[in-house]
Amino acid sequence: MEAVAGVLVGLVAALHLYILVLEMFLWQKKQGRSLHGFDAELARATAPLAANQGLYNGFLAAGLVWGLIAGDPTGFRAQVFFLSCVIVAGVYGAATANRRILVAQALPGALALAAVLIAR
Structure with missing residues (x-):
């Protein structure tokens, strides 16, 4: 189960690296604009955010x-803390912006957190 937990945590980390690239570098390009349906002007205006x-x-x-x-216990504690942050951010994003965020961000974080806790 520890290997499964590690893979899930790695996938959540990769997801957030992808989001970093999308929001920091691709926001004004077609990939970034199409995700939210923004036109070029709105993408340019919201790029700093x-x-x-x-x-x-x-x-x-x-x-x-x-x-x-x-190493443990630091590794375990860091995973629990940051996965909890991912879940909270996903729930908040779903409540305030777009419900898809619940499935795209909070659910993977929750699955990874459950695996980490079970593997412990």
Whole structure:
């Protein structure tokens, strides 16, 4: 179960690295605009906000990677903390912006957290 937990945590970290790239570097390009249905003008106007969000997603990914490579108990605690942050961010995003965020962000975080706790 520990291997499954590690893979799930790694996938959540990779998801947040992807979000970082999307929000920081692709926001004004077709890939970024099509995700939210933005036209070029709206994407340009919201790019600084998106970049800030992307940076925070990068911090989540970095924390999860730290949790994977750090020895216990630090690694376990880091994984639990950062996965909890992912879940809270996903629930908040679903409540305030788009319900898809619940499935795209909170659910993977919750599955990974459950696996980490069960593997313990």
